[in-house]
Amino acid sequence: MPKVFKRVLLLLTVASLLLISLCxxxxxxxxxxxxxxxxxSDELSDGSSVTVGIAQDLDSLDPHRALNAGTSEVMFxxxxxxxxxxxxxxxxxxxxxxYEISPDGKTYTFTLREGVTFHNGNxxxxxxxxxxxxxxxxxxxxxxxxxxxxxxxxxxxxxDRGRVVITLTEPSLEFLNATTAAIIPQGTGDxxxxxxVGTGPFSFVSYMPQNSMEMVRYEGYWGTAPKLEKVxxxxxxxxNTLVMGLNGGTLDMVIHLPNTVAAEVQNNFTVLEDTxxxxxxxxxxxxxxxxxxxxxxQAMYYAINVPxxxxxxxxxxxxxxxxxxxxxFTKYFVPELAHKYQQDLTKAxxxxxxxxxxxxxxxxxxxxxxxxxxxxxxxxxxxxxxAIGITANVQEVAWETWVSDVYKGSQFEGTVSGIAASNMTxxxxxxxxxxxxxxNFIKFSNQEFDDxxxxxxxxxxxxxxxxxxxxxxxxxNEQAASLWLQDLxxxxxxxPKLDGMTFYATYVLDMSTIYYK
Amino acid sequence: xxxxxxxxxxGSVLTACMLVFIALGFFWTPYDPGALSARDKLAEPSLQHxxxxxxxxxxxxxxxxxxxxxTLIIALAVLAVGFVFGxxxxxxxxxxxxxxxxxxxxxxxxxxAFPSILLAMVVIAIIGPGTYNIIAxxxxxxxxxxxxxxxxxxxxxxxxxxxxxxxxAGVPAMRIIFVHILPNTWPVLLSGLTIGFNNAVxxxxxxxxxxxxxxxxxxxxxxxxxxxxxxLFSAPWCTLxxxxxxxxxxxxxxxxxxxxxxRIR
Numbered sequence: 001m002p003k004v005f006k007r008v009l010l011l012l013t014v015a016s017l018l019l020i021s022l023c024x025x026x027x028x029x030x031x032x033x034x035x036x037x038x039x040x041s042d043e044l045s046d047g048s049s050v051t052v053g054i055a056q057d058l059d060s061l062d063p064h065r066a067l068n069a070g071t072s073e074v075m076f077x078x079x080x081x082x083x084x085x086x087x088x089x090x091x092x093x094x095x096x097x098x099y100e101i102s103p104d105g106k107t108y109t110f111t112l113r114e115g116v117t118f119h120n121g122n123x124x125x126x127x128x129x130x131x132x133x134x135x136x137x138x139x140x141x142x143x144x145x146x147x148x149x150x151x152x153x154x155x156x157x158x159x160d161r162g163r164v165v166i167t168l169t170e171p172s173l174e175f176l177n178a179t180t181a182a183i184i185p186q187g188t189g190d191x192x193x194x195x196x197v198g199t200g201p202f203s204f205v206s207y208m209p210q211n212s213m214e215m216v217r218y219e220g221y222w223g224t225a226p227k228l229e230k231v232x233x234x235x236x237x238x239x240n241t242l243v244m245g246l247n248g249g250t251l252d253m254v255i256h257l258p259n260t261v262a263a264e265v266q267n268n269f270t271v272l273e274d275t276x277x278x279x280x281x282x283x284x285x286x287x288x289x290x291x292x293x294x295x296x297x298q299a300m301y302y303a304i305n306v307p308x309x310x311x312x313x314x315x316x317x318x319x320x321x322x323x324x325x326x327x328x329f330t331k332y333f334v335p336e337l338a339h340k341y342q343q344d345l346t347k348a349x350x351x352x353x354x355x356x357x358x359x360x361x362x363x364x365x366x367x368x369x370x371x372x373x374x375x376x377x378x379x380x381x382x383x384x385x386x387a388i389g390i391t392a393n394v395q396e397v398a399w400e401t402w403v404s405d406v407y408k409g410s411q412f413e414g415t416v417s418g419i420a421a422s423n424m425t426x427x428x429x430x431x432x433x434x435x436x437x438x439x440n441f442i443k444f445s446n447q448e449f450d451d452x453x454x455x456x457x458x459x460x461x462x463x464x465x466x467x468x469x470x471x472x473x474x475x476x477n478e479q480a481a482s483l484w485l486q487d488l489x490x491x492x493x494x495x496p497k498l499d500g501m502t503f504y505a506t507y508v509l510d511m512s513t514i515y516y517k
Numbered sequence: 518x519x520x521x522x523x524x525x526x527x528g529s530v531l532t533a534c535m536l537v538f539i540a541l542g543f544f545w546t547p548y549d550p551g552a553l554s555a556r557d558k559l560a561e562p563s564l565q566h567x568x569x570x571x572x573x574x575x576x577x578x579x580x581x582x583x584x585x586x587x588t589l590i591i592a593l594a595v596l597a598v599g600f601v602f603g604x605x606x607x608x609x610x611x612x613x614x615x616x617x618x619x620x621x622x623x624x625x626x627x628x629x630a631f632p633s634i635l636l637a638m639v640v641i642a643i644i645g646p647g648t649y650n651i652i653a654x655x656x657x658x659x660x661x662x663x664x665x666x667x668x669x670x671x672x673x674x675x676x677x678x679x680x681x682x683x684x685x686a687g688v689p690a691m692r693i694i695f696v697h698i699l700p701n702t703w704p705v706l707l708s709g710l711t712i713g714f715n716n717a718v719x720x721x722x723x724x725x726x727x728x729x730x731x732x733x734x735x736x737x738x739x740x741x742x743x744x745x746x747x748x749l750f751s752a753p754w755c756t757l758x759x760x761x762x763x764x765x766x767x768x769x770x771x772x773x774x775x776x777x778x779x780r781i782r
Binding site for chain 1: 551552553555558559572573574646728732733734743746747748749750751752
């Protein structure tokens, strides 16, 4: 008997020691945060380097081949195109210093900026620019453009004044946004995936898959030099590990943290709130039964309660969209669509019965497990859909699986995720749902939608274009092509000593403006 | 007077309490363990919600009851798979010996050589997540340890006189294995079972904790720990109670195992 008590006593002692040491740790960090002159904070700001936690791995370092918004978001710091995104959602000249668009909208002429150099030290030449643009148009692949918007390009050439002239097949008002495609040194196409070289404010140092990406300030940058010397992106797919990284001091900053963990960090960190500039939706595979029936999709839309979802996952801070466009696109966004489907269970049940499913059915909602927001949304949706007899099983998959099976392979019934635009055009958010488009992973197909979008893409009348794109959004909403939910709230959490975060209207993270106070 | 077996007494009482608690969850939970409520997000423990609520407003008490049940069922199923196959393989290998025995044991060695969670993750990556798949994956991993245990016992007994005489009397091999030898191995097997049970509970919890266990809608002690982790300091009740249940359950069964071993000695 004494042996037992001895062991229990030992166990208790060890447990309490552990507890005490944990409390001790917490106390230390608190002190460090309150007193900026303490040794610990000196160490943190050492060399003005910042470690940023990101939730998803980079799919390719090659700027022309990367597909994920999460990749281009980060690589925005390394690469620049002739034009680059500006915070307000427009584009500003970067490698080009000036541009001209012919009145018929078919010829774009760019004057190159003097004194722009690549990270390898070489000056950007006309040949480099032509090489890069031709690569985007498919010169190094089997002729298919690496960047979809370049399928409209008829010719890329230089004129006698050393300017770059891009001629289009169809007139386009929006092509300027596509020229944000990265300019890379001539002949480096094959090595970009392992050793990216661009003209951006930061130059690439190293990348370890599923672990980290490192970049340093490029001293020869043509524009305003960044204040930070070194930025390390840590790839941490688990939100709890991200929070622990912040609290433990290994991370200085985390982007895209869900609201549910805000309480855990708000005392010791600066928490900035914004929206993510994407459309979160229950994306539905329109090509499989029973979702090929518009009544089923509408029934589901009437069954769910979007404000409640926003309350759950964003504490009310998300913005409902109602269609494939996010509110930051003020020119094209149609706010009324966000409230078109109000929860109405009677109507939902009737539509479902009309479609031949009076007792509902069973479906699977696939969610990428590294995004807590999407997992939680899936759970809320599952509960709401149960009210009309639809049993929705939420299945978690790894991000890589989600990309290969769901996004590229369309092997799914429903999935909760966010779709962002790689450049600030309405086309980017809408063309993808035209019949047979390579990014149309929901397999939506509607003749009127196809017509409206193709007319919008080629018109040279800005007002008409806006009207047409708005009409296209209405069709997506009427057809309930997917259950469009919201532009998610977005938390950027950073060390209180950091400042200078610039929010963009597009899905990019600009590290060049961030500095230590 | 015989010395009291405190391990067995404490362990049995603790285990019984935990089993009653878990059994309660099969018949009754105060709330639907999956029901979300925006109003009760991260609500503190109160009379309405004994253990508080998690980040989606689900009642932690109901989820702990339900999750403990799920964990228990998975652990028992894993144990059953591992035990039944381990017993068969171990008994046959131990009784007959020879080349087949050597081959099978090397395969078992190979399985044991991998860290078990890693191997389970590989299996789940191939056959996909889901309750039955976890049972299959973990079950297979539990076979070698039981097989080895049973084999050792059978080697010990196969050259005993009572086995020899049974064989000379013409008793069929299967009868010798299961009727003559097996009952003798029970004490060792029982304590092996309790250790195996604890390992199964912890394995299931770790798998769900790592996000490769049960689905997001299901409650499981490991999954609750992982979900509550992000609010560990602001809402400790989300992790405290499931953690306590794991600890008490494993402690109780572990003490029973220790008690059984002491009794054999």
